[in-house]
Amino acid sequence: MKKPTNDQTSYHHGDLRAALVCEGMRQLGEEGVGDLSLRGVARAVGVSATAVYRHFPDKDALLSAIAEEGFRMLGQAQRVAFSAAREAGARAFQASGAAYVRFALANPALFRLMFARPTAASRQSDAAAFLRENSAASAPPGVDRGLFALQAWSVVHGLAMLMLDGLAPADDTLIEGVLSATLGPNC
Amino acid sequence: MKKPTNDQTSYHHGDLRAALVCEGMRQLGEEGVGDLSLRGVARAVGVSATAVYRHFPDKDALLSAIAEEGFRMLGQAQRVAFSAAREAGARAFQASGAAYVRFALANPALFRLMFARPTAASRQSDAAAFLRENSAASAPPGVDRGLFALQAWSVVHGLAMLMLDGLAPADDTLIEGVLSATLGPNC
DNA sequence: CCTAGATGGTAACAGCGTCAACATGAAAAA
DNA sequence: TTTTTCATGTTGACGCTGTTACCATCTAGG
Numbered sequence: 107m108k109k110p111t112n113d114q115t116s117y118h119h120g121d122l123r124a125a126l127v128c129e130g131m132r133q134l135g136e137e138g139v140g141d142l143s144l145r146g147v148a149r150a151v152g153v154s155a156t157a158v159y160r161h162f163p164d165k166d167a168l169l170s171a172i173a174e175e176g177f178r179m180l181g182q183a184q185r186v187a188f189s190a191a192r193e194a195g196a197r198a199f200q201a202s203g204a205a206y207v208r209f210a211l212a213n214p215a216l217f218r219l220m221f222a223r224p225t226a227a228s229r230q231s232d233a234a235a236f237l238r239e240n241s242a243a244s245a246p247p248g249v250d251r252g253l254f255a256l257q258a259w260s261v262v263h264g265l266a267m268l269m270l271d272g273l274a275p276a277d278d279t280l281i282e283g284v285l286s287a288t289l290g291p292n293c
Numbered sequence: 294m295k296k297p298t299n300d301q302t303s304y305h306h307g308d309l310r311a312a313l314v315c316e317g318m319r320q321l322g323e324e325g326v327g328d329l330s331l332r333g334v335a336r337a338v339g340v341s342a343t344a345v346y347r348h349f350p351d352k353d354a355l356l357s358a359i360a361e362e363g364f365r366m367l368g369q370a371q372r373v374a375f376s377a378a379r380e381a382g383a384r385a386f387q388a389s390g391a392a393y394v395r396f397a398l399a400n401p402a403l404f405r406l407m408f409a410r411p412t413a414a415s416r417q418s419d420a421a422a423f424l425r426e427n428s429a430a431s432a433p434p435g436v437d438r439g440l441f442a443l444q445a446w447s448v449v450h451g452l453a454m455l456m457l458d459g460l461a462p463a464d465d466t467l468i469e470g471v472l473s474a475t476l477g478p479n480c
Numbered sequence: 481c482c483t484a485g486a487t488g489g490t491a492a493c494a495g496c497g498t499c500a501a502c503a504t505g506a507a508a509a510a
Numbered sequence: 511t512t513t514t515t516c517a518t519g520t521t522g523a524c525g526c527t528g529t530t531a532c533c534a535t536c537t538a539g540g
Binding site for chain 1: 325337401405409422436437440441443444446447448449450451452453454455457458459460461467470471474475
Binding site: 116118143144145155156159164165221 | 526527528529530535536537
């Protein structure tokens with residue numbers, strides 16, 4: 107058979123690496139980052155703990171892989187929101203910012219994991235690239251593009267974190283309000 | 294003797310709780326949050342691991358106490374920067390914002406710990422109170438005070454996080470630039 | 481067909497957070 | 511002063527964790 111088998115009877119798993127990342131992502135949806143154990147993920151996938159080491163050098167690498175997948179999801183959420191906006195330009199950019207915050211609120215543990223690691227491969231992430239590219243469309247004239255992008259990113263990231271910590275109410279109207287105030291009243 | 298003894302010979306420690314928080318804070322300055330173990334802190338203080346449980350119900354409580362101390366330090370850093378500013382009002386408020394970011398950069402692991410826990414007693418923290426109180430002085434007229442405070446907090450918090458993760462260069466000029474752009478050009 | 485290498489499992493290690501049971505000593509009660 | 515009490519510290523143990531060394535199995539290529 108050419109396709110990888112998924113039978114429980116087969117000795118080899120087929121695509122264990124993907125299964126581990128997937129299961130890890132799933133467990134992040136139910137518990138916090140601290141409750142995520144290498145052994146637990148392996149157990150859930152139905153494989154011995156040490157099998158993980160055939161695909162990841164250590165636990166941290168597995169977490170990084172999960173985080174990387176998270177960044178991919180976040181980037182896509184931003185792009186979807188951007189495209190879905192009726193008007194292009196500044197308004198669409200704000201929509202992508204709101205999507206950023208909403209993603210964090212919808213996936214608290216994952217979002218925390220993504221940014222909780224200095225080791226992370228988050229540099230030059232998908233989400234970051236999106237922000238840098240599209241912020242220019244919304245930057246007011248005469249303002250440094252890079253500075254504006256960083257400012258926008260800071261606001262959405264900070265707002266997401268504060269709402270995640272319960273330091274600000276996770277209110278959709280509030281998100282729009284803060285973003286409008288930051289990105290300029292011309293929205 | 295009326296004073297608590299600090300001799301290594303004495304069975305009772307004197308003020309173990311404070312010593313544990315202090316040592317935990319110290320270790321946070323050298324390693325990451327993940328490398329901080331209850332046993333390790335107890336060992337460094339020269340006490341058995343289970344002695345910790347006379348002062349904290351579990352490890353999480355110890356971490357929360359450390360975080361709480363961190364919030365106290367952060368609040369003070371903001372107040373100092375605010376007072377040190379020559380002009381009062383908006384300019385001083387911006388200075389306190391810059392102090393917020395610099396505190397995060399100076400104490401990366403501590404800052405991460407402070408905000409990495411949904412369980413944290415970070416609600417109604419010292420730093421938060423300061424922001425809410427003093428943001429009014431800098432809010433442009435006609436803008437909702439609460440919204441402005443949240444926006445300002447989001448920017449400094451997000452900027453701190455991004456710089457901590459290496460997603461933005463930890464540049465002092467950059468901090469001032471982003472803050473100026475956000476808090477209004479009237480600074 | 482057979483062999484080599486990728487992918488899996490077993491057993492064991494030290495370290496972790498935590499609990500139950502016991503020891504100590506300082507301060508209140510006698 | 512003597513006695514008792516109770517907060518504080520210790521020992522030993524349990525199950526769990528990440529990780530390693532070594533062995534088993536399957537599958538692809540000669």
